[in-house]
Amino acid sequence: MKLLFYDKFFESLINLPKGIQKKVVDFQRKFRENSKSSGIHLEPIQSFKDSSLRSARVDQTYRAIIKVPESGETYFLLWVDHHDKAYEWATNKVFQWNENTQSMQVFAAPEVLEKEFESTQEDGLKEVQKLFSEYSNDELLRIGVPDVLLPSIRIIDNLDGLEKIEKFLPQDTFENLFYLADGASIEQLVFEIEEGKTEAVSADEQLASINNQRSFIELTDDDLFNEILEGNLRKWKYYLHPSQRKLVDGSFAGAVKVSGGAGTGKTVAALHRMKFLSENKSSGEKILFTTYTKALTENLRKLAADLEIDSKGLTISNIDALAFDLVKNFALIKHDYKVFGLHSIKDSKEIWEEVLSTELSPFDQDFLFQEYEQVILYHDVKNIEEYLKAPRIGRGRAISRTQRKDVWNLVQKYNNTKATYRFYHKEELYNLLVNFLEAHETKAFDYVLVDELQDFSNVELRVIRSLVPEKANDLFLVGDPLQKIYDKRINFSQAGINVRGKRSKRLRINYRTTEEIKKLAFSIISNEHYDDFEGEKEETGGYVSLFHGKKPQYTIFHSKNQETDYVIGEIASLLEGGYKPEEIAISSRIKNGLKDFKSALHLKGIPYTEYEQGSKVGHQNGVNLLTFHNIKGLEFKQVFLVDVNDRTSPRHFETLGSLPDTQKQAYIKSEKSLLYVAVSRAIQRLEVTGIGTKSNFVNI
């Protein structure tokens, strides 16, 4: 016999008193060991609409709801609660195997849905075009609509109507109908469902289909239960959406790019992929998981430990630390080198100034600085021939062939001056590393995974490419172009990475945040055009959250004192209500925006955590004080975005008005992305506050 656990079962368990939780753990263990044991009575209940559901005794007053097999040997543990509440939960539920999707579906009995429609649908006399009228019954069945619900689905008028009955539908059905209404093609949806099915024919084996594992899994130990007893359930370790699972266990001809809006489980998919690779690699093979910042690297290390990934052959490092280590290991430069921006040395513009002080040139230091960064380093231009041919896309001002020769002259002088100081650009070291690895055919790793890939530049992507031989499953790259907040140009083809067509995948379910917060986040960037890093348009819609919550608020106060009083007052109530300080974040566009909130927390004796260069400093478990840049990649139950007004979002600076249009638009777009990042960090609740005039980025 087998016992499968419904993912929602754990939500019912979390809300029970600790003593009862322990009894439930014992109960399920006993059941797993022997479903026929004398202590377990499975009682059919007359009022249950689904006759395969049984009630089982956990103790005098608590009952578990179990589905017994109609054929085969598999039981399903579905819910646990106080006797009456457990019965109430089970009474109108239907649990039904769907052959078309190979998944167990859980939904409200059709008569419940019909009743709901009587109260919500528009006047029956009005001729309204129904939302799914263009699809045949067969098509709707193929995307997982249970046949008994077809009549109800047929009368839905619009997306709002669909959202209203979400809680009555099987989750996979709701998702697919949502996508269909949102413009997805039925063929694509059917294709994805087929991919999640197994070829196994026995009923018991089909229960292990990718589609079914989304909500029903077998557990062979008590790990998940122990997490609940410790108050730290991490469902992402056990349950994966089919779209995640396919990426995790898949075999790919080469590189794979996974994109998806904030909170769609990209990092989770990459972590599981790392575990899969580490369990399936040959001995001696090496895996790298890299990202952009130190803070995210620390987070990845923690999550990898949570997932109990074997650390043998595994490196988790941010790209800078890794590249510098390799440059040193391969002795590519003298030991006393210094890097612009990392060491306290002159900046590169000062070196250009030195060069120009001995030259009569029509080019100024700003132009040369940018030409060097955006053309010479970007394309790793090594000589005049290459420079004469190098594309100068995005540089604005065109220059003639003769002018290019003049510029190259200056570049050589700049290189010589820089060399006497042993100063390097970071990208220069990266280019050296790439050239070395390619020339020696030395490959540092066998598999490389990258998170937050939108933060990488092409130079960094070339490093990634050179670290691993081109082969099946070599690169697994996850990121979200909409979260691109640094001004870096990315083009995968130019970096030698092929992720065209079927090698680009997308995740769409937002696991982090409520639908209300997700909607606000997407409204900020919906009018902007984003590139998918291959010159095509990145979608800014089509994402869905599966839970709801309070609508985000945006309040403008008359004074800073009022704003801080309100935010700190709300935080004090949250703490009284049982929230932990580390579950709360206050975030602002600039560091200075946090100052008053820090003082107010201090005065109230509420612990707070500050961040420097992405790492926590001082108290580790306090209310988090973060800039929008630092909050990237993280998440908190309660988020307060403070100091938000028309001067901070977009962040105003004196010469903003006089920037050329293209630069201004690019700036506005990156400021919107930054706010989108900040908004999308909230799990349960988001409050936006400020003084002065409202920012027009926030439409609430």
Ligand SMILES: Nc1ncnc2c1ncn2[C@@H]1O[C@H](COP(=O)(O)OP(=O)(O)OP(=O)(O)O)[C@@H](O)[C@H]1O
């Ligand atoms: N299959 C899953 N089941 C339950 N929770 C999940 C699942 N996948 C992801 N999550 C949760 O959703 C949240 C967001 O996941 P994750 O950080 O992987 O998203 P992301 O796409 O990398 O987000 P971002 O781009 O905003 O950083 C996390 O709390 C994670 O634990």
